[in-house]
Amino acid sequence: MSRPARIVSEGTRPVYSTLIIDGLAARYKVLEDGGRQFTSLQLAGDFVDLHAFLLKTMDHGIIALSPCHVLAADHGKLKMITEQAPHLTRLLWLDTLVDGAIHREWIVAMGRRSKTSHLAHLICELFVRLQVVKKTRDMSFHLPLSQAQLADVLGLSVVHMNRVIGTLRRMNVISWTNHSIEILDWQRLVGLAEFDPTYLSMAREPR
Amino acid sequence: MSRPARIVSEGTRPVYSTLIIDGLAARYKVLEDGGRQFTSLQLAGDFVDLHAFLLKTMDHGIIALSPCHVLAADHGKLKMITEQAPHLTRLLWLDTLVDGAIHREWIVAMGRRSKTSHLAHLICELFVRLQVVKKTRDMSFHLPLSQAQLADVLGLSVVHMNRVIGTLRRMNVISWTNHSIEILDWQRLVGLAEFDPTYLSMAREPR
DNA sequence: CGGCTCTTTGATAGCCTTCAAGCCCAGTGG
């Protein structure tokens, strides 16, 4: 697919959940005035709508932001897993908990960080998450988002989004060309963002 | 306790999770400049830190905003539940999923709603959630938050928080006296907030 | 070469923060 495509629509009741094998997707809500807000970005290895397994009704939509390879997990099968495989169940649960932790970090960013810091934080987060699934190359990664779409992540106007990106560029902290982001100064970026990856729960430990 | 008290500190590794029987608590993060952002409000019936069961390390703090009666659920016991009681496990998982749904709604409110609409939305959410646990009286409920604390929920300055509250008051949509909120015009409030309770998953159905 | 979307820049207006000060009220100590 060449254009962003809807994966799941708001208000529906999916009978399976979708695991992203490759590509970028996002959850979003649209307001009456047409304003859109992305509530999460889902990368390779993420379950986009695992929560629908128990929440039943989708209260938001999911859209593919790049061509996506996905795997469907039937809710009947998931239920069977919860009946028979406690350890696997805990890992699925954990996946949704990390989701929640990311949401909380986004709330903090939207409420109390400057827009520059917010963007820096998002870049840190995406870099670390992509690194885990081996989708980075050195200090750069591919991000197939237009500035308008990114504005819908940060809750900004397109014009201001462009200016905030310009700020990080002029600081020589990142370069951003052709949907590819290169981190020029990781330490400085982390400092700007006050980034602490604890919330991503990447430590390997018994669950 | 008469003053807000910390229940769980950031960076710790709780060995039990806390269920609120009565009272109000909140999750929060603090930034280097001292700014604080609440990431959720937890009411009677909520598990404040159930996510710690699998996430292990607290990436944020939890504070009591009123005297709280709580119940501790040992993580060992929780693990036993996941091994032996699949249905109960799904309900615990569901609790954290609703948490996530509320987080997403907050993100939308912070990113794309006007501050007045954001506050209206929060009031709608709290009213509905409190109604479920029978903590409302007619169209009013008790909310033991100072305006400064509320500002840390919406991500506003105290001064502007006060003005936003003033707006809703002057519109005769709510009255707000002595930490008690009365909804004077539910329809108008819902309209201002574009409130749709779907995300709270209150429908009773097999999980 | 158009026609399109995306990016970039300028200008203006409005929202929100900050600084400052006054008010109200409950608790405290004289």
Place this chain on the structure above:
DNA sequence: CCACTGGGCTTGAAGGCTATCAAAGAGCCG
């Protein structure tokens, strides 16, 4: 009993941040 004190609430004013309107440049495809 009453002045004092401290916290929370309210209001005014100034300035900065961000949205909106407008327009021009850049890259892609028919």
